[in-house]
Amino acid sequence: MALPSSSAPVSDRHRQRLAPIATPDRLLLGPGPSNAHPTVLAALSRHPIGHLDPLYIELMGEVQELLRYAWQTDNRLTIPMSGTGSAAMEATLANMVEPGDKVLVAVMGYFGLRLVDMAERYRAEVHTIERPWGEAFSLAEIEAALEQHKPAILALVHAETSTGVLQPMEGIGELCRRHGTLLILDTVTSLGAVPIHLDAWGVDLAYSCSQKGLSCPPGLGPFTMGPRAEAKLSARSGKVPNWYLDVSLLNQYWGSNRVYHHTAPVNMNFGMREALRLLADEGIENAWARHRRNAERLWAGLERLGLELHVPEPLRLPTLTTVCIPEGVDGKAFSLHLLNKHGIEVGGGLGALAGKVWRIGLMGYNSTPDNVDRLLDLLEKELPAFRAASPSVAAVAA
Known part of the structure; x- marks a missing residue:
């Protein structure tokens, strides 16, 4: 049957x-991604090599x-998942x-709710405890919930990207061990930028991403699993779904055998x-201190301008600051103004x-006093021009 004359062939x-792709230069001071370090971008542009090449295996x-x-x-089992941070998040539960x-x-x-959704999809019996967005959990609250529910797993966000809250970790791992509970920790917005001591804290599984504190583009999801979690994995009654x-399959590739699993994103x-490598050259403690200094510089400046911060200082996340949008300001219009102009x-x-709120990120390569x-x-x-933005001001901004 002939195609209608008005239709072009498929x-x-x-x-x-x-035309060849052209993207503008942006300074990414949002919740992620952050700008990648130029050295990292240069590495990404190198010619690929095989994912079983001896040089790649060394890397x-x-x-x-x-x-x-x-x-x-x-x-022992510490790998970058081929996928974004959400893939690494799902890997802990899967x-x-x-x-x-x-x-x-x-x-x-928000990201605690994502953990709930993922756990339900794997047919877990999910229970929650909740705090208002902008607050953290006390040790007593977590202990009471562990005693009440007796869970196999506790999933907790260390650095909540939606609120700018840094969850204190002292004593939580010890409580989990006392109750026979595995501890999963979301470090998406803290790895490389905020003090993390997984072993000292007693964390059993953690995950992160490549595009925030590590100054790399999105695409990899760092994942790590401790001995207690490995034991639970080995004792499963069936395959990981x-x-x-x-x-258990990925470890055959990332472990000593280097057995093919999937074509790795080598670049x-x-x-x-x-x-x-750049993080190790700087020194992890120096990187933590740099992020803290620049965050405090930002906080002081925002308060000097009369802007209110959503999170009390003891719980603030150095990599992500939530700023309350002033009354009468069209927050989206001002964000578009910053982006477009x-x-x-x-x-x-x-x-x-x-x-x-606005969410201001100072992560990795972007965490500088100049920014x-x-x-x-x-x-x-x-x-100030947006504080009582007339329709004409808002239209120009948009």
Whole structure:
């Protein structure tokens, strides 16, 4: 049957002639990604090599060892998942949860809710404890929940990207061991930038991402599993229900056997290797201190401008600051103004904080005094015009 004369053949219908890709320079001061370090970008552009090439296998070992350094752990099973941080998040639950397992999720923001959703999909019996978005859990609250629910797993967000809260970790791992509970920790917005001591804290599984404190583009999800978690994995009654994220299979590739599992994103691991090398050259404690200094510089400047911060200082996350949008200001219009006129990205609120806060990120390569001062200067000079934004001002900004 002939095609109607008005219809082009399928072979041509979707053909486009495009110019080579051109992207603007942006300063990414939102919740992530952050700007990648130039050395990392150069590594990403190198010619690929095979994922079983002896040189690549050597690089794999370097990445694993440097991840252990960044997390302060001796965990044998430490790998970068081929996927974003959400893939690494799901890997913790996919490998640990068997149908009917009790999973307790401590929800204090958007990413706690994501853990709940994932655990339910693996048919866990999910229980939650909750704090308002902007607060953290006390040790007593966690202990009471462990005693009440007696879960096999506690999942907790260390650095809640939606709220800018840093969860204190002292004593939580000890409580989990006392109750026979495995501890999963989300370090997506803390790895490489905020003090983490997985072994000292008694964390059994942790995950992160490549695009925040590690100054690498998105695409890899660091994952680590301790001995207690390995024992639960070995004792499963059936296969891990997610083939791609099955750590018992992935470990055959990332372990000493180097048995093929999937075609690894070799160039992403080139970038990860360089990002971690730069972190080790700086020194992890120096990186932690740099992020803290620059965050405090930002906090002081915002308060000097009369802006209110959503999180009390003792719980503030050095990598992500939530700033309350002043009354009468169209927060989205001002964010678009910063992006379109100055090439600076800041984030808006998620979930319960949507439309209420800006989220300002200072992560990895972007955590510098110059970036802090540049943003504060723009807020001081240009935010006043948006405080009582007329329709014409808002339209121009958009």
